[in-house]
Amino acid sequence: MTKKSKSGSSKNRSGRFSEPVTGLTKRFTASLDFDKRLAPYDIRASVAHARMLNAVGILSAKDFAAIQNGMKQINGEIASGKFPWQLELEDVHINIESRLIALVGDAGKRLHTARSRNDQVATDVRLYLRSAIDEISKLIKAAQNALLDLAEKHAATVMPGFTHLQVAQPVTFGHHLLAYFEMLKRDSERLTDCRRRVNQLPLGSAALAGTSYPIDRMQVAKELGFDGLCENSLDAVSDRDFAVEFTACAALIMTHLSRFSEELILWMNPGFGFVEIADRFCTGSSIMPQKKNPDVAELLRGKTGRVNGHLVALLTLMKAQPLAYNKDNQEDKEPLFDTVDTVVNSLKIFAEMLPGIRVNREAMRKMATQGHATATDLADYLAKKGLPFRDAHEAVAKAVRFAVKRGCDLSELKLNELRQFSKLIGKDVYPVLSLEGSIKSRSHVGGTAPKQVKAAILRARKQLG
Ligand code: ARG
Secondary structure, X not given: OOOOOOOOOXXXXXXXXXXXXXXXXXXXXXXXXXXXXXXXHHHHHHHHHHHXXXXXXXXXXXHHHHXXXXXXXXXXXXXXXXXXXXXXXXXXXXXXXXHHHHHHOHHHHHOOOOOOHHHHHHHHHHHHHHHHHHHHHHHHHHHHHHHHHHHHHOOOOEEEEEEOOEEEEEEEHHHHHHHHHHHHHHHHHHHHHHHHHHOEEOOOOOOOOOOOOOOOHHHHHHHHOOOEEOOOHXXXXXXXXXXXXXXXXXXXXXXXXXXXXXXXXXXHOOOXXXXXXXXXXXXXXXXXXXXXXXHHHHHHHHHHHHHHHHHHHHHHHHOOOOOOOOHHHHHHHHHHHHHHHXXXXXXXXXXXXXXXXXXXXXXXXXXXXXXXXXXXXHHHHHHHOOOOHHHHHHHHHHHHHHHHHHOOOHHHOOHHHHHOOOOOOOOOHHHHHOHHHHHHHOOOOOOOOHHHHHHHHHHHHHHHO
């Protein structure tokens, strides 16, 4: 147990105060319940700080060794759940420091030289977020690989492509899946870019104005793997742009997962009947025995709202905050941590669910034949034979109207029926009007032809390495 100071109930309650805080104030100002998760980063940063203090002659080798040993023990205590956390001690930083002092005495009391909790917490959060970004980047890659595996199986599977959720043109399911691969690719790039700004060291800025000690910030940055230093002490202790930026990246990741989820939910409706999601990702109803609900997809969609909310919370937290550190900033953690947890869990289950998607090729094909999906192909056919595209468009519109009246697809009209709309139409029109013909013809980079889908998958696999 730590010794309590005479004048107050916690270590940052010095002789400056004449009365202890009320229980309510204590609970209201404490962050321990949620910032505990920063402990491993706090310890690493403290050891790096102590090593530097020793290197520049502020701390003796003996004291540094004591701090290092004490921190080792504390690490073990935390890992094994034996650490004596005390809400009295407000946050993770004071808890660890107090325990260190209890373990190693005066050496522990010297650790906080040339440092403040303001630059300490900013450093911890950046270290935490950097490792979260690295984990999320790996999970994005896993989801991308799962998309590629499914796309490979369905490089030639025909489905209706939609605009306005109306049948527009045939596409391949593989091509559709690759659209999500692209979204995740951008997400991954955004995170890599965000990481550069996360990975700058605030430590050394102390409370706000820097410190009078001859510190070596670069040494600390190197030990902790930072790319560089936050270059203005006032900015360093108050900046939370990196958390906002990360949460914006996360909101986009969730947005992408929610778009795919929404499609799965629609496609699982028997009206579409395009896919079945494996039972292990679905749940039943407590009243309707026949139900199989796509709960995982629905929750992925729903959790997007939560991350969007965190983004707005962080932006609002920072809006109009005067320099430098304000206690408001303690409120950065819960939204940030929950964003990380939500994105990590969502990406994991998304990647696991993808191989559990069974495709009903027939249902996809059937809907593709029902919406005159090859009308544009007919217009292109006429335009290639010399008819100006606008006139071709009009001729095909009339042909579609005729087919609608007949209750059949364009491709089911007889040649003489089609020729009422243009004499340029010949027997060679039928492959053009077929789903396969339409798809095969869109053969350029970014097109839906199976050949292009396969090439895109190869490129994608190479990119992922
Ligand atoms: N728990 C605090 C936070 O999360 C640590 C920094 C406290 N600094 C202070 N000057 N009260 O922001």
